[in-house]
Amino acid sequence: MSVGQIVNLLKMKVRIVPAMEVGKNYMYLLIDQASKTAAAIDPVVPNKIEEAAAEEKVKITHLLTTHHHADHSAGNERMSKLFPGLEIVGGDDRIPAMTKKVGNGDIFNLGNLKVTCLHTPCHTKGHICYFVSSDSSVEKGENVVFTGDTLFSGGCGHFFEGTPDQMYRALIEVLGSLPDETKVFVGHEYTVNNLKYAAHVEPNNKKIAEKLLWAQKLQAEDKFTMPSSIGEEKLINPFMRVREERLKKYTNETDPIKVMGKLRQMKNEFKL
Numbered sequence: 001m002s003v004g005q006i007v008n009l010l011k012m013k014v015r016i017v018p019a020m021e022v023g024k025n026y027m028y029l030l031i032d033q034a035s036k037t038a039a040a041i042d043p044v045v046p047n048k049i050e051e052a053a054a055e056e057k058v059k060i061t062h063l064l065t066t067h068h069h070a071d072h073s074a075g076n077e078r079m080s081k082l083f084p085g086l087e088i089v090g091g092d093d094r095i096p097a098m099t100k101k102v103g104n105g106d107i108f109n110l111g112n113l114k115v116t117c118l119h120t121p122c123h124t125k126g127h128i129c130y131f132v133s134s135d136s137s138v139e140k141g142e143n144v145v146f147t148g149d150t151l152f153s154g155g156c157g158h159f160f161e162g163t164p165d166q167m168y169r170a171l172i173e174v175l176g177s178l179p180d181e182t183k184v185f186v187g188h189e190y191t192v193n194n195l196k197y198a199a200h201v202e203p204n205n206k207k208i209a210e211k212l213l214w215a216q217k218l219q220a221e222d223k224f225t226m227p228s229s230i231g232e233e234k235l236i237n238p239f240m241r242v243r244e245e246r247l248k249k250y251t252n253e254t255d256p257i258k259v260m261g262k263l264r265q266m267k268n269e270f271k272l
């Protein structure tokens with residue numbers, strides 16, 4: 001039986017590989033179809049990624065770490081031994097076995113694909129989202145983004161090492177300015193619970209209600225809710241909707257950055 005679920009685009013392919021034993025985590029294998037080279041994203045269970053790569057007959061040349069938390073980076077040491085010469089990319093000195101430290105706007109190639117690093121501090125100080133395009137012109141390319149624990153479908157990560165204005169910048173200014181059709185692959189399968197909260201915030205939002213039903217059906221079938229898209233998140237994710245009147249009313253704040261902070265605090269206290 002093959003490992004995970006496959007999302008086939010024309011020039012790239014993404015294997016979604018769950019690592020459920022460590023908390024509904026997603027690992028990903030991103031493949032450049034033409035060169036058969038691949039990157040492993042947050043491969044916390046290396047043997048599953050190794051198996052997926054063998055099935056795809058691809059060579060893993062890069063490991064992309066979104067952030068230093070162990071449920072994302074604890075596989076790095078083992079990966080460096082399994083794949084000699086592996087480039088281990090990250091934006092934080094706390095990431096194990098890192099060989100290439102990147103910052104905001106840094107670009108490198110994976111075969112024919114272009115990877116752009118987006119520094120999105122807040123969940124952790126060195127958090128990086130990886131935006132991948134199949135063409136040097138983003139408008140012409142197939143685009144995907146790996147968002148780690150910054151953006152979840154219908155929600156966002158805890159502000160462990162940052163402030164509401166940093167999450168505002170990450171979600172609204174950085175990720176929110178990517179093309180709407182960009183496919184989004186997040187760090188954890190929290191979609192159903194996130195959307196239950198979103199439905200509480202916006203009871204009259206039909207898109208949220210529809211997506212919640214869809215996500216519950218998939219969850220019951222043991223399937224994944226990835227990928228989402230930037231355009232869809234703008235419609236259903238309260239943390240990407242902090243400028244909307246309804247969100248201001250819900251939080252009793254007018255400044256979108258204050259809405260962001262209050263919304264996070266209210267979600268932390270929300271009982272499902």
Ligand SMILES: [Zn+2]
Nearest residue numbers: 067069123149
């Ligand atoms: Zn984390």
